[in-house]
Amino acid sequence: MSIQRIKGTQDILPDAVWPWQALEEEIRRLCREYGYQEIRTPVFESTALFVRGVGATSDIVQKEMYTFEDEGKRSLTLRPEGTASVCRAYVENKLYGLPQPQKLYYMGPMFRSENPQSMRFRQFHQFGVEVLGADEPLVDAEVIQLAVQLCQNLGVSGLETQINSLGCPECRAVHREQLAAFLEPKREGLCELCQSRLERNPMRVLDCKNPECQRLTQGAPTTFSALCQDCRDHFDRVQDLLQLARVNYKVNSRLVRGLDYYRKTAFEIVEGSLGSQNAICGGGRYDALVEEIGGPPAPGMGFALGMERLLKILQDQQIELEDTRPAQFVTVAALGRRAQDEGFRIVSRLRRKGIPAQMDLMGRGLKSQLRSANRDGTRYAIIIGEDELIRNLVVIRDMSEGTQFEIGLDDSILWIEKQFIDS
Ligand code: HAM
Numbered sequence: 001m002s003i004q005r006i007k008g009t010q011d012i013l014p015d016a017v018w019p020w021q022a023l024e025e026e027i028r029r030l031c032r033e034y035g036y037q038e039i040r041t042p043v044f045e046s047t048a049l050f051v052r053g054v055g056a057t058s059d060i061v062q063k064e065m066y067t068f069e070d071e072g073k074r075s076l077t078l079r080p081e082g083t084a085s086v087c088r089a090y091v092e093n094k095l096y097g098l099p100q101p102q103k104l105y106y107m108g109p110m111f112r113s114e115n116p117q118s119m120r121f122r123q124f125h126q127f128g129v130e131v132l133g134a135d136e137p138l139v140d141a142e143v144i145q146l147a148v149q150l151c152q153n154l155g156v157s158g159l160e161t162q163i164n165s166l167g168c169p170e171c172r173a174v175h176r177e178q179l180a181a182f183l184e185p186k187r188e189g190l191c192e193l194c195q196s197r198l199e200r201n202p203m204r205v206l207d208c209k210n211p212e213c214q215r216l217t218q219g220a221p222t223t224f225s226a227l228c229q230d231c232r233d234h235f236d237r238v239q240d241l242l243q244l245a246r247v248n249y250k251v252n253s254r255l256v257r258g259l260d261y262y263r264k265t266a267f268e269i270v271e272g273s274l275g276s277q278n279a280i281c282g283g284g285r286y287d288a289l290v291e292e293i294g295g296p297p298a299p300g301m302g303f304a305l306g307m308e309r310l311l312k313i314l315q316d317q318q319i320e321l322e323d324t325r326p327a328q329f330v331t332v333a334a335l336g337r338r339a340q341d342e343g344f345r346i347v348s349r350l351r352r353k354g355i356p357a358q359m360d361l362m363g364r365g366l367k368s369q370l371r372s373a374n375r376d377g378t379r380y381a382i383i384i385g386e387d388e389l390i391r392n393l394v395v396i397r398d399m400s401e402g403t404q405f406e407i408g409l410d411d412s413i414l415w416i417e418k419q420f421i422d423s
């Protein structure tokens with residue numbers, strides 16, 4: 001049997017790739033407008049980075065990492081997310097010594113060994129932003145606003161932005177105790193995973209999709225009940241700023257997020273039609289992460305958005321992204337060796353002028369060359385046969401009008417150029 005791609009990965013074929021390019025273009029444009037700069041980090045890192053960064057109790061570290069040993073017996077892991085890597089790069093390259101905050105963004109593949117299902121992949125792509133070095137609620141509001149604006153600019157409807165505050169370590173410790181006391185008597189009724197979460201990180205029980213767990217956690221103490229005054233003030237200010245920026249949101253006191261590094265603000269953008277994998281974007285504040293991985297104290301706030309999920313929603317809502325393929329194409333159809341040489345010269349000249357041009361690469365007959373030109377969306381075909389060559393002419397056929405005329409070889413390039421300038 002031929003070798004096949006790994007379950008949970010995808011080939012993005014040429015016909016499907018241009019919406020990706022259009023989305024990437026829109027993301028870059030928006031990030032430039034907000035003053036964010038791109039950062040590119042390796043797709044594999046030391047395993048310790050994610051264990052320390054993402055957190056030993058998270059599902060990601062417990063069961064979803066692609067970890068392997070290199071020949072130096074070092075344990076390496078394909079990045080399951082981008083935040084820990086960006087923080088490592090911030091520390092390693094001393095970005096904390098530059099003017100703060102550092103406002104960074106990234107796009108690229110992430111790897112998680114999850115059970116593949118609809119919109120849950122083992123290799124998927126995230127667009128993420130991370131703001132490092134500032135703890136002001138202004139940062140939280142700006143980061144949430146950027147994520148929401150991307151979806152708005154694309155014209156997506158039916159999204160909901162949910163926010164919560166998870167508190168600082170002190171509030172979290174209080175909440176953990178309150179929650180554990182509430183859940184302990186219900187232990188037997190919880191799903192197996194939640195029973196183990198009760199030990200490791202009881203807050204994650206609030207996030208379980210199992211209906212019985214959801215029923216049993218109704219009325220559970222929320223993170224709010226444990227917030228200290230400082231965390232309360234921070235959350236109030238974030239909300240005031242979101243309202244000033246006219247960002248619609250809903251407070252969801254059960255929103256807890258699946259990674260261990262969050263403090264204070266957490267948020268998600270969800271969409272109803274994606275089923276259980278309904279989060280297209282998630283993020284929050286992680287004020288201790290940089291220090292945890294060996295850097296100076298430096299607060300952080302960011303999000304990551306699942307690009308496959310966003311593109312699926314765009315497709316479902318029949319939102320057309322701008323087609324980045326050339327609207328007009330020139331195809332040179334040449335018959336015979338000498339005509340082919342002349343054709344190649346013309347194509348080269350057109351390409352040097354920045355005009356999208358191609359020619360047959362298979363030595364096919366004229367009919368078949370024109371048929372494939374039609375399929376490729378060619379606007380003008382330049383036809384060169386032996387007869388035309390002798391007369392130093394070519395035929396230009398306007399494929400959409402179905403008309404054609406003869407023109408001198410050199411004039412043909414000027415004529416084509418004029419059409420492209422005028423269009
Ligand atoms: P996350 O919630 O794990 O957060 O992932 C963010 C988004 O990535 C999700 O909302 C989802 O759209 C997409 N995603 C996650 N896993 C998969 C998957 N298996 N298949 C398809 N899409 C997926 C983070 O990764 C954090 N690093 C976000 C962050 C940045 N927090 C602060 N800064």
